[in-house]
Amino acid sequence: MRKIILAAAIATSALGLAACSETTETESEETVEAIASDAEAATDTTAEAIETGADQTAQNVEAAADAAAEEAVQTTDEIGDAAAQIAAEAEEAAE
Numbered sequence: 001m002r003k004i005i006l007a008a009a010i011a012t013s014a015l016g017l018a019a020c021s022e023t024t025e026t027e028s029e030e031t032v033e034a035i036a037s038d039a040e041a042a043t044d045t046t047a048e049a050i051e052t053g054a055d056q057t058a059q060n061v062e063a064a065a066d067a068a069a070e071e072a073v074q075t076t077d078e079i080g081d082a083a084a085q086i087a088a089e090a091e092e093a094a095e
Helices: 002-018 022-094
Strands: none
Touching: none
8 A cells, every 4th residue: 555655656746847847947047047136136235335334434443543643632732831831930930
């Protein structure tokens, strides 16, 4: 009994495979092409997003570096002003 059921299942599978037509093959190829196209579009979108993020990060780093440099200049100016004040006071005290 099992052999009959197994033989029937194999025969059904063989008929199913034999029934594959050119239309099915064409549809499969079209599906594969559509999937490849979608994957390429997703890759392009991801690459653009990464590039945009990298550009924004570079701009943020540059802005932070500019702000740090400006603060360093201000601090240096303040130190110079304080040193000039102390020198002036020292000159006044020496007189």
